[in-house]
Amino acid sequence: MPDDIQSPYEAETARFREILARGRSANQLALFDLLVERSLDQRSPKEIEIAIALFGNDATLETSSDSGVRVYVHRLRKRIDDHYLGKQGPRLIIPKGEYRIVLVQDDPTGPASGLPRWLAALSTMNSALGAGLLLIACAAIAFLSWSLLSPKPMQTPGKADNRQTLLGASAEPFNPLIVVGDSMMLAETQDHRSIQRMILNPEIRTRDDFGTYLKAHPETFYQLYDFGLNFAPFSAVEAAWAVQGKLYPPDGDRAEAGEVMPVSGLNNELLESSDIVFVGRLSQLGPLTLQVFSSSHFQLAAYDRLIDRTRGTVFQGEVYTADRSRVRKDFGYLSVRKSATGKRLIILAGLGDEAMTAVVALLTNPRELAQLRREVRGARQFEALFEVEIRIGAPLLRRLIAAHATS
Template structure:
């Protein structure tokens, strides 16, 4: 096939593919397709980094080996092209294809007289007008009846990561009115002696789109076992049928009680003005190794710190994340705040606190609630010098677990009761042994 014929074949099929709707509504796949069509006219195909920057708005932080956004969407586009030719058939002996291991569109030509697989021929493509690099906004146009809410899949629309900035401002203005005595008490005094940088981790929810057969987002989804973009891409790679359904929207949401909890921690952040604040969906194992860490959020948002949070103790989180299990006492504590609709009057919730040594001798603390009332209650309790005096004193190399019962109303905690406070065995926290 001559270059001119290849250009004509590619342009013709590219337009048929666009008109067919197989790529879905304008978004990630359509931007990727248009970009590849345009760049196929170049002598050198684009690199993974080029695509990440031009199509998916990744900046200098993009690391090809760690961020699979390009590979996953190339895989999705390849499957959509296969579907197009299965449904609509070939217009001739040629078809548009994405060779495996490459980031370019080519026209595959079946050799005359052969019945086997077509042989790819590298050909240039006619240029087309590419779309802008903005991220899709279809999620913002969803009507309330298209938002899925369930125990496993939920949409928290109350607050985004912008709450972190609001909370940071609140912490700065609140610091002079909050007692500073808790920093000198066990278990917080270790942060005063620490040399590692401080990392405040917010329990954000990673939200992705669930789409129809044409790629239109029908609902926003939260899965408790998918806490980051990498975990979403890995799950999609392991389940081919989900390439048509799940879409990365780069959305993260926070419970509103995180802002209240950060206000209680204002003195700690004031003592460490260079502390970083990031979402749990952005935490890497290296961060847990190299930083002193304080997690603030729901039990269901623990992400990478869930397993070390409970090893070596008597408490674990239940499968629904609205439940704390006390294995020693043989009882469970279920959050009433999880009930829909909630009961009238006071609601009983639960808050969990633990502090333990990290893998390199650093320090990790977790302030977590089943829901808002529990989180607000535990954050206030473990930063109260009066409450801290009632907890066991621990050395820097020891670990503690604490459980509070919190009663409240309309998201505000009104009464906090200490249920469990004891040391954990730190020797099993960073091992491969299973949870209780």
């Protein structure tokens, strides 16, 4: 039927169905057709009705069929939201709490709501993912509240001293975007219907990594799913909070603490226009990875391993270990450099969380920072590697083992 004699709803659902049909999921297409068909009814279908339509009569015997329906609806909602992301005008949505597809003029959950996409994705997650995701969602909300609503720190002379010691004579102006390292979360299922748990895999940091992993492990193709969720460790968020109180421009009453955001939220515009301070694990650098290691004396060989390019020395951190009662070793990394657009890029990181915390603690030790600057002969761009000793119940001990001026 030509578009000019179709209703706007029919025309839009037909266009999106063509896009959906190019995908690999017959069940997703069947769900879309069912929801479109039932959207004209006064009553939206119940989960058991959808389960029977998708899985057959056996769904009545499956206690997990309802959660399976929620998973499929979530994926379809995300597919629709991704299709309309950044587009203006009428769009299809699946309203919260309903199993129907409607046409609206604007997306009520889109950018106009003021929520970043990573938080909007959390808000659409269903209860089938369990209490663990609820805690993560609460942490994400707390993270957002802190970054947007936390009061401005009082201006003290020490703030300027910290920046001056770290950055040298070129410390002004400096209004950084504070970026927290986060990791990609994956949903794991064994029955292809319900989610058993959410996992973090150090090998999978981006969607490209996920695609590569699926090719190398085809048996996980229907076991692991990307719901567009990322997780930032509490230690990294807490460290970013400490950094926020140390590095902001001393501009009288107009001083503003640096904005805080997850590294997964960076885009090209922010990368080109912002001074950036990264806080987190080296394996979580995301889009900053190339800028950091293209001119570095070190190479990140794995999430827990750095290699000195010149000497070939391997620095292996004990990031994940079952026995946390013994003395462990990790490595922290600090660098101050300029991006391709001339903006400052400061990295306060570690192979593990403890080493990252030890590097951030340098900001409270101007004497040690001044000594580091002497090691690099006052260079404005430099990098340093620290060995960090971790003892349960004792302060972290850090030792400078390498320092280089960089170009």
